[in-house]
Amino acid sequence: MAMDTLPASDQRRLDELYEYIDTQSKTFIGYPCSQQFDYTPLFRFLNYPINNVGDPYAPSSYRVNTKEIEREVIQWFAELTHADEKGYWGYVTNGGTEGNLYGLYLARELLASGMVYYSEHTHYSVSKNLRLLQMPNIMIRTLSSGEIDYEDLYETIRIHRDRPPIIFTNVGTTMQQGVDDIPRITSMVHELAIPQFYIHCDAALGGMILPFIANAPTWDFSAGIDSLSISGHKFIGSPIPCGIVLAQKRHVDRIARSIEYVGTLDTTITGSRNGITPLFLWYAIRKYGIEGFRRMAQQCIATAEYAVEAFERIGIQAWRNPFSVTVVFPKPLDTVQKKWQIAVQGQIGHIITMQHVTRSMIDELVADIEAASVGEPVK
Amino acid sequence: MAMDTLPASDQRRLDELYEYIDTQSKTFIGYPCSQQFDYTPLFRFLNYPINNVGDPYAPSSYRVNTKEIEREVIQWFAELTHADEKGYWGYVTNGGTEGNLYGLYLARELLASGMVYYSEHTHYSVSKNLRLLQMPNIMIRTLSSGEIDYEDLYETIRIHRDRPPIIFTNVGTTMQQGVDDIPRITSMVHELAIPQFYIHCDAALGGMILPFIANAPTWDFSAGIDSLSISGHKFIGSPIPCGIVLAQKRHVDRIARSIEYVGTLDTTITGSRNGITPLFLWYAIRKYGIEGFRRMAQQCIATAEYAVEAFERIGIQAWRNPFSVTVVFPKPLDTVQKKWQIAVQGQIGHIITMQHVTRSMIDELVADIEAASVGEPVK
Numbered sequence: 001m002a003m004d005t006l007p008a009s010d011q012r013r014l015d016e017l018y019e020y021i022d023t024q025s026k027t028f029i030g031y032p033c034s035q036q037f038d039y040t041p042l043f044r045f046l047n048y049p050i051n052n053v054g055d056p057y058a059p060s061s062y063r064v065n066t067k068e069i070e071r072e073v074i075q076w077f078a079e080l081t082h083a084d085e086k087g088y089w090g091y092v093t094n095g096g097t098e099g100n101l102y103g104l105y106l107a108r109e110l111l112a113s114g115m116v117y118y119s120e121h122t123h124y125s126v127s128k129n130l131r132l133l134q135m136p137n138i139m140i141r142t143l144s145s146g147e148i149d150y151e152d153l154y155e156t157i158r159i160h161r162d163r164p165p166i167i168f169t170n171v172g173t174t175m176q177q178g179v180d181d182i183p184r185i186t187s188m189v190h191e192l193a194i195p196q197f198y199i200h201c202d203a204a205l206g207g208m209i210l211p212f213i214a215n216a217p218t219w220d221f222s223a224g225i226d227s228l229s230i231s232g233h234k235f236i237g238s239p240i241p242c243g244i245v246l247a248q249k250r251h252v253d254r255i256a257r258s259i260e261y262v263g264t265l266d267t268t269i270t271g272s273r274n275g276i277t278p279l280f281l282w283y284a285i286r287k288y289g290i291e292g293f294r295r296m297a298q299q300c301i302a303t304a305e306y307a308v309e310a311f312e313r314i315g316i317q318a319w320r321n322p323f324s325v326t327v328v329f330p331k332p333l334d335t336v337q338k339k340w341q342i343a344v345q346g347q348i349g350h351i352i353t354m355q356h357v358t359r360s361m362i363d364e365l366v367a368d369i370e371a372a373s374v375g376e377p378v379k
Numbered sequence: 380m381a382m383d384t385l386p387a388s389d390q391r392r393l394d395e396l397y398e399y400i401d402t403q404s405k406t407f408i409g410y411p412c413s414q415q416f417d418y419t420p421l422f423r424f425l426n427y428p429i430n431n432v433g434d435p436y437a438p439s440s441y442r443v444n445t446k447e448i449e450r451e452v453i454q455w456f457a458e459l460t461h462a463d464e465k466g467y468w469g470y471v472t473n474g475g476t477e478g479n480l481y482g483l484y485l486a487r488e489l490l491a492s493g494m495v496y497y498s499e500h501t502h503y504s505v506s507k508n509l510r511l512l513q514m515p516n517i518m519i520r521t522l523s524s525g526e527i528d529y530e531d532l533y534e535t536i537r538i539h540r541d542r543p544p545i546i547f548t549n550v551g552t553t554m555q556q557g558v559d560d561i562p563r564i565t566s567m568v569h570e571l572a573i574p575q576f577y578i579h580c581d582a583a584l585g586g587m588i589l590p591f592i593a594n595a596p597t598w599d600f601s602a603g604i605d606s607l608s609i610s611g612h613k614f615i616g617s618p619i620p621c622g623i624v625l626a627q628k629r630h631v632d633r634i635a636r637s638i639e640y641v642g643t644l645d646t647t648i649t650g651s652r653n654g655i656t657p658l659f660l661w662y663a664i665r666k667y668g669i670e671g672f673r674r675m676a677q678q679c680i681a682t683a684e685y686a687v688e689a690f691e692r693i694g695i696q697a698w699r700n701p702f703s704v705t706v707v708f709p710k711p712l713d714t715v716q717k718k719w720q721i722a723v724q725g726q727i728g729h730i731i732t733m734q735h736v737t738r739s740m741i742d743e744l745v746a747d748i749e750a751a752s753v754g755e756p757v758k
Contacts, residue, residue, distance in 0.1 A: 005666070006420075006662065006665055006666050007665065010665045014420070014421075014662075017445065017447075017448065018423060018424065021424070021427050021429065021443055022427070024442045024443050025427050025428075025443055028428070028443060030440065030441075031428075031430075031441055033428040033430070034428070035427065035428055037428075038426070039425060040422075040426075041385075041393070042393075043419075043422045043425065044397060045397065045400070045618065046418060046422065046618040046619075047417070047419075047618065048400050048401070048404050048414065048618060049404075049407070049410075049412040049413070049414055049416075049612060049616065049617070049618060050400065050618055050619075051410075051412070051612070051620055061409065061716070061717075061720050061721065061722050062410055062720060062722075063403045063720050064400055064403050064404055064407060064720075066396065068396075069396065094473045094649055094653070095649060095650065095651040095652075096650065096651065097648070097649050097650040097651065098649065105511060123650070125650040128650075132484060132511070132512065132648070133511065133513075134512075134513050231651075233428060233430070233651065237428065238428070239424065239425040239426065239427060239428060239429055239655060240425075240429075240619070240653050240654075240655055241430055241649075241651035241652060241653060269476070269511070270473055270474060270476050270477065270620075271474065271475065271476040271502070271504040271507075272474040272475065272476070272610075272612065272620035273474075273620060274473070274619050274620060275619075276618060276619055283385065283393075286385055286386065286389045287384065287385050337440070338440075341440050341441060341442050341443075342440065343440050343441075
């Protein structure tokens with residue numbers, strides 16, 4: 001069968017789209033996604049129908065897969081987040097939503113009468129997940145830092161002590177990168193003498209920053225959590241959204257048993273699964289290693305500090321949480337928002353100083369904000 | 380920050396994996412995934428953090444996206460499946476599981492007291508979806524063709540007339556590519572005077588074959604279905620699992636309204652979404668068009684016919700459904716299963732004559748089966 005060629009008008013559209021994306025990428029400062037990646041040496045794998053269908057630890061007759069690589073990626077994250085050497089299970093997901101959905105699903109299967117608590121600043125996809133899973137839930141107030149309001153959480157759990165709490169925590173909220181104090185939350189639950197509870201941690205961005213910063217708070221499996229989700233397309237960077245989910249293996253085994261009953265050992269949310277993104281993550285991990293990521297995290301934090309100072313120099317009150325690369329400031333004018341792709345919520349906006357964000361980008365943004373405030377057009 | 384290089388041992392592992400995958404692809408005949416694709420001209424897009432976050436029809440401040448391309452892909456599938464010109468909604472998914480999950484989720488939101496019916500030969504991921512969604516369900520027997528047992532379905536719906544039926548249909552079951560007679564099912568429901576019902580169609584493979592074959596059965600929106608899912612990595616071919624889901628827009632609008640209540644218009648299951656696979660699908664659609672896909676479908680059917688005859692020549696009873704590229708035959712010996720990556724179920728095995736499957740591959744497989752049956756080793 002002859003391969004037809006693409007019509008010239010379509011070829012032009014592709015070129016225009018490419019130019020557009022390239023242009024947009026130059027002012028890409030409002031999202032927590034690194035642009036500093038280069039997976040060119042892996043593109044040759046895109047000529048095969050790779051599929052990591054089902055459980056990464058189960059054999060498959062579909063042998064065009066990268067499950068061995070995927071397991072190594074999961075192992076690396078398990079070590080990074082202090083999971084028990086033999087006691088974890090996980091897989092490479094299509095992104096944060098799937099990882100959080102998996103954690104909540106696991107919690108629901110384990111604690112059928114559970115009540116989910118999550119803070120107001122939790123990513124909006126979590127409400128959607130809870131609806132999908134039909135899990136009863138209560139939204140808790142958020143402190144100005146973006147952390148969950150511990151007193152509100154305590155009081156609310158206390159009132160519902162008859163139901164096992166399922167606490168959805170954030171290690172980095174979307175808008176302010178607020179980090180929930182997980183040890184404080186667990187001791188709170190213990191203080192209420194509640195025997196059964198579940199803690200899931202959405203560490204989309206923070207899960208790849210906190211491990212590399214000195215004196216960062218304890219948040220991972222060492223703090224007693226049951227599952228966590230970390231994005232791959234955020235700090236590591238990827239042209240395709242992806243992430244990892246990790247959970248206590250004993251929980252997954254309980255679910256796996258019940259699924260076996262319906263005739264399959266399929267434990268992942270998605271059936272046919274991307275086998276390219278595990279390769280991307282593996283490649284980045286092998287290329288940079290802990291030391292490389294540490295340097296990156298330190299650089300990003302330094303850029304964030306620089307940004308806070310740059311804002312302050314023009315009299316704009318900006319701030320950031322400790323260990324955070326998210327700089328929060330008053331919502332800028334529309335022209336600035338548009339040019340710099342800045343997501344706003346209520347009266348605040350933020351930028352996120354990922355690896356590709358340079359000091360000269362910050363300078364240009366700050367100059368744009370200053371110009372816009374006196375009515376000059378943003379270039 | 381200097382880009383570290385990949386250690387030599389890791390580079391070797393990548394090369395070995397590449398060789399392994401390339402070797403496996405030469406005997407890739409047991410799965411419904413075409414290997415005949417070439418997206419090389421699109422690889423340049425993999426240098427950007429593309430993300431089609433949220434609804435493809437909603438604007439996003441994340442402008443590094445391909446949503447316009449995605450909408451064109453959805454429009455093409457809407458026309459192909461006779462959706463009402465202004466009355467559809469859809470998006471590019473991560474594959475069949477997500478499309479089927481979406482359809483079932485929509486059905487649950489619309490018909491809270493609904494009962495799901497699906498045939499025994501339905502893909503195993505559907506049981507998982509039903510569990511995730513906590514939807515009451517009844518499995519219906521399957522006919523020898525792989526179609527749902529219409530009498531069993533009729534009787535079972537009749538007994539549960541008090542609950543709106545949600546019928547999960549297959550246009551191509553996994554093992555035998557059996558096609559449910561959707562017009563027969565809808566008239567059955569009408570005959571029972573049931574006012575409210577929902578039909579989802581899993582057309583993972585068949586959705587890209589039936590439209591291109593003369594006199595194929597009516598199965599799509601013209602048969603009155605409510606939603607459908609078609610895979611992108613199967614007939615079209617893609618190195619990354621993907622697909623599309625399409626639904627009646629009026630259903631989606633009802634869900635969207637309720638989600639707005641929780642503060643978001645986010646209508647897709649996944650939040651951050653792959654923006655590369657819509658490009659792949661668009662590229663294939665523009666390159667081949669309806670005529671190109673028609674030629675492919677005819678070629679695949681011809682290869683399937685050839686395979687049935689080749690099996691018969693060595694005295695093996697093989698068969699295929701009309702309009703089907705899946706050739707079913709008695710489960711082969713382990714060595715043959717392994718070499719040709721053949722999935723088996725009970726006493727049967729199958730091959731699927733996708734675009735890349737040549738007559739000489741069929742000849743080699745048949746020779747291997749013949750050799751194995753007399754105790755000769757499979758090469």
